[in-house]
Amino acid sequence: MNDNHARLSPALVETIAGLSAGTISTLAVHPLDVIKTRLQIQRNTSSSPASAFGILKSLVKNERPIQSLYRGLTPNLIGNAGSWAIFFYFKSLAETQLLAFHNRPTSNYTLQEGSPQPRRGLSPFDYFLASGVSGTVITISTNPIWVLKTRMLSSDRGTEGAYENMWHGARQLWKTEGWRGFYRGVGVSLLGNSHGAVQFAVYEPLKNLWRKHVANEHQLSGKTPAGYHRQEKLGNTATLVLSGSAKIVAGTVTYPYQVIRSRLQTYHADERYGRGIVGVASKVWRDEGWKGFYKGLGTNIVRVLPATWVTFLVYENVRYYLPLWGNPE
Structure with a gap:
């Protein structure tokens, strides 16, 4: 058993860590995702626009509040857990290839024969590129799940035209819109890969x-023994601060694409919001101004920070401890 654990590849560790993180974080914050989605598809057609608290009250007052708060959980769980697993797997592969490219043997004859070539690490642009490539793979493979999720989260069970469950939704979508329906919003989602990349x-x-x-602090204080080469563990507090800061920056910069994507993917999108990315964006700007592109941003921040913290706490801990399981030395 120890030998098998010791042979866990970095890509497999990343995949398991991503799958664990995506599953736990989705279960924890799914109700906020329901509220955010319904805010994103609301149009300012009345003097009293819907608020996050108002939507929460309506969900809780439903005959089955738990089912209302967790409506659309199946596609969200499959999509998120699967996406994180796929994302970290391909991100790890891309980073490995980039490292190999940067540290390939050089023909620089100014180096003395036999002298070691300085090893170069990854730059911020390398991480941007690796995340962008991985995000593209995820977007193409999981977009049908997000279409079903958006439609289920934006409607109550039992209302006219609402999908009963994920499989009923898939059949109805294929019947009414064909394969193109499963790829609604894929263009804006590809643009949204900039979020993860940033x-x-x-x-x-x-x-x-x-x-x-x-x-360096451990070496200076003598806490690190001689010959110790294990990577320093990222503390939980540091994980919270760093992941939260990165998420706020990326989320604020790229949030408008989420509004456009939600409107593209919901029921009767062409009639309600316009056709295509340009059509939806033009209608949002014309009817609601720049503020329309940031509808639900407050709820999204409240949602993404806990989700990000849970995701990265699980990810970093699983990523660190999994290779040590059964191989503590």
Whole structure:
């Protein structure tokens, strides 16, 4: 058993850590996702627009409040857990290839024969690129799940035209819109990959700097024994601060695409919000101004910070301890 654990590849560790993190964080914050989605598709057609608290009250007052708060959980759980697993797997592969590219043998003859070539690490742009490539793979493979999730979260069970469950929704979507219906909003989602790319372009360099700082402090204080080469563990407090900061930066910069995507993916989108990314964006600007692109931002921040904290706490701890399981030395 020890030999098998010792042979866990970095990509497999990243996949398991991502799957664990996505599952737990989705279960924890799904009700906030329901509220955020319904805020995003609201149009200012009355003097008293819907608020997050108002939507929460209506969900709780439902005959089955738990089912209302967790409506659409199945596609959200499959989508999030699967997305994190796929994301970290391909991100790990991309980073490995980028490291190999940067540290490939050089033909620089100014180096003395036999002298070691300085090893180069990854830059913020490398993390941006690796995350962007991984995000593209996820978007193409999981967009049908997000279409079903958006429609289920934006409606109550039993209302006219609402999907009863994920599988009923998939059948109805195929019947009424064909395969194109499963890829509604895929263009704006691809643009939205910039969110994850920006987030990890901020998070990973900050994490590396913090680890170097902690390692230096341990060496100076004598806490690190001679010959100790294990990577410093990112503390829970540091994980909260670094992941939260990176998420706020990325979320605020890229939030408008989420509003456009939600409106593209909901029921009768063309009639209600316009056709395509340009059509939806133009209608939002014309009817609601720049504020329309940030509808639900407050709720989203409240939602994404706990989700981010849970995700990265689980991810970093599983990522650190999994290779040590059964191989503590």
